[in-house]
Amino acid sequence: MVTARVLELSERLAAAGIEGARGEAWLLLEAASGCPRASLMAGGLARLSAAQEARLETMIRRRAAREPIAYILGEKEFWSLPFEVGPAVLVPRPESESVVEAALARVADRGAPLRLLDLGTGSGCLLLALLSELPQASGLGVDLGAAALTLARRNAERLGLAARARFEVRSWGEGLAGSFALIVSNPPYVAAGDLAALEPEVRAFEPAAALTAGPDGLAAYRALAPHCARVLAPGGSVVLEIGQGQGAAVAGILASHGLVVIERRRDLAGIERCLVARRAADRGER
Numbered sequence: 001m002v003t004a005r006v007l008e009l010s011e012r013l014a015a016a017g018i019e020g021a022r023g024e025a026w027l028l029l030e031a032a033s034g035c036p037r038a039s040l041m042a043g044g045l046a047r048l049s050a051a052q053e054a055r056l057e058t059m060i061r062r063r064a065a066r067e068p069i070a071y072i073l074g075e076k077e078f079w080s081l082p083f084e085v086g087p088a089v090l091v092p093r094p095e096s097e098s099v100v101e102a103a104l105a106r107v108a109d110r111g112a113p114l115r116l117l118d119l120g121t122g123s124g125c126l127l128l129a130l131l132s133e134l135p136q137a138s139g140l141g142v143d144l145g146a147a148a149l150t151l152a153r154r155n156a157e158r159l160g161l162a163a164r165a166r167f168e169v170r171s172w173g174e175g176l177a178g179s180f181a182l183i184v185s186n187p188p189y190v191a192a193g194d195l196a197a198l199e200p201e202v203r204a205f206e207p208a209a210a211l212t213a214g215p216d217g218l219a220a221y222r223a224l225a226p227h228c229a230r231v232l233a234p235g236g237s238v239v240l241e242i243g244q245g246q247g248a249a250v251a252g253i254l255a256s257h258g259l260v261v262i263e264r265r266r267d268l269a270g271i272e273r274c275l276v277a278r279r280a281a282d283r284g285e286r
């Protein structure tokens, strides 16, 4: 029975230091065989073909080398939507959903034709999750990485959102004109010296440009804040993901560009994870 393989596979993954090895063994077995778990458990596949065996072995080796499972499967769910992912983009994190929640909470009328901007869009997950909830909105996602934007465009197509999503290679808001009612960003925020302490999946496989931002982890906020202040529409909101303990410093950077923090959100782990800001001059408006 194919299911008998799960024990052996999960032992190999556990020996490589992977938590949740059994669940991951199932996922890889499903992907390599092309059969859903329920069907495998019901004995729907007596044995793997040579091609399936070879696929499974490659997947297990990659995972045992600590490559993120999302890169091996080529997909990660975010905001209950499937996103294609690969080494050009950060794997969307569940805690980043707090940015989407905070942004949506700033929208008084979900049917309004809002213009959205996502700085450092990567897979496009923040922008596309928002567009999925705001049927008349349109948005621009920018990133320094052209390969990331190729993926983001594919995700927009696959989710049926391409008509409302544009993607451009750009450094933050440089040279960007126009005004946006909602600006979201999950910029790199790890201090360069902290990278070595991260899990191997992150430090050895995810793009460094998506992770680190100078010696104190705040360089990206300093770079993008003036652009946010310049292109934010009157009454609009900026929603930024932040790293643990960065709230006060990022609020200070925003304040020096006339943006005042009006809300702080914690993620499911209780860590302050996102800041919502608007123009100091807008106080009182929504």
Ligand SMILES: C[S@@+](CC[C@H](N)C(=O)[O-])C[C@H]1O[C@@H](n2cnc3c(N)ncnc32)[C@H](O)[C@@H]1O
Pocket: 089, 090, 091, 092, 093, 096, 119, 120, 121, 122, 123, 124, 125, 126, 142, 143, 144, 145, 148, 170, 171, 172, 185, 186, 187, 188, 189, 209, 210, 211
């Ligand atoms: C932490 S990742 C976030 C990706 C995605 N928004 C998410 O939440 O999963 C940061 C992104 O910022 C991009 N980035 C880094 N420096 C940039 C810059 N100067 N201008 C635009 N994007 C940049 C990286 O390429 C990366 O895709």
